[in-house]
Amino acid sequence: MDRIWETHLGKEVPYDVQYHDNVRLEIASFISEPPGLILDIGCGAGAAGKVIKKKFPGARVIGIERNPWAADLARTALDEVICADLHDVDLRSRLGSVHVDLVLLLDILEHLYDPWRTLLRIRDWLEPGTRVLASAPNVRNLETLDALASGHWDYAANGVLDITHLRFFTKPSFRRLFEETGYRVLDVTPLLRTEPIDLHVVSRRPGRIATRNVSIAIQDLDDLEDLYAMQYLIDARVADAIAPAPTAEPPD
Numbered sequence: 001m002d003r004i005w006e007t008h009l010g011k012e013v014p015y016d017v018q019y020h021d022n023v024r025l026e027i028a029s030f031i032s033e034p035p036g037l038i039l040d041i042g043c044g045a046g047a048a049g050k051v052i053k054k055k056f057p058g059a060r061v062i063g064i065e066r067n068p069w070a071a072d073l074a075r076t077a078l079d080e081v082i083c084a085d086l087h088d089v090d091l092r093s094r095l096g097s098v099h100v101d102l103v104l105l106l107d108i109l110e111h112l113y114d115p116w117r118t119l120l121r122i123r124d125w126l127e128p129g130t131r132v133l134a135s136a137p138n139v140r141n142l143e144t145l146d147a148l149a150s151g152h153w154d155y156a157a158n159g160v161l162d163i164t165h166l167r168f169f170t171k172p173s174f175r176r177l178f179e180e181t182g183y184r185v186l187d188v189t190p191l192l193r194t195e196p197i198d199l200h201v202v203s204r205r206p207g208r209i210a211t212r213n214v215s216i217a218i219q220d221l222d223d224l225e226d227l228y229a230m231q232y233l234i235d236a237r238v239a240d241a242i243a244p245a246p247t248a249e250p251p252d
Helices: 004-008 047-055 068-074 091-095 115-125 142-149 171-179 221-228
Strands: 037-041 060-064 080-082 102-106 131-137 183-192 201-205 208-211 215-217 229-238
Touching (some): 037 047, 047 060, 047 102, 115 171, 142 221, 171 183, 171 229
Parallel strands (some): 037 060, 037 102, 060 080
Antiparallel strands (some): 131 229, 183 229, 201 208
């Protein structure tokens, strides 16, 4: 059996159908108006852009993808694909005065060592009010908590514990990532898994849910929804300015 660190880590990152060609049909449902120019960062094989272009034939999609095999496939679906690491791209000089209407950051930020400075860099390319849709796994999901309570934190080829993930987020920390780097978060939507995870649940009673390995207190319906969310999707806008960091209260 192949060991995941041997097949999915290293200089030659393989093309992974489940990751690079993942069709995010739900993303198009968050876009109701023709978006004009879309920047799809980490576009993979172009599946998301292809769905949006089908819904809005006039939309133009520029992808940035560092995996050369995925980038080649994306060129068959998108208007332009830049095969490079994001930090090697100077998009402002490349676009000139062209206005970006929508930025997609789908399952990208968790792969980065410093997603905070990445968002600052992207913000410099954009005008205030530009829309950003970004998704990331929710590490607080019930399946991961159950496994952790049993002593397991097992990396995989994809999913919440993708072996290439460097950062892990919950709903509040994902929102804070954007708010601290100059974005106004309009909404944070839970994306629930399509297959049931009730096999992990052994009991429910008011205010508490239990799996084989952990019992969790539930504050409200939002808290329960959080346990079933495998991802969160943020709908944000570039703010006019970056909010100053809060100052510590002086001791009494």
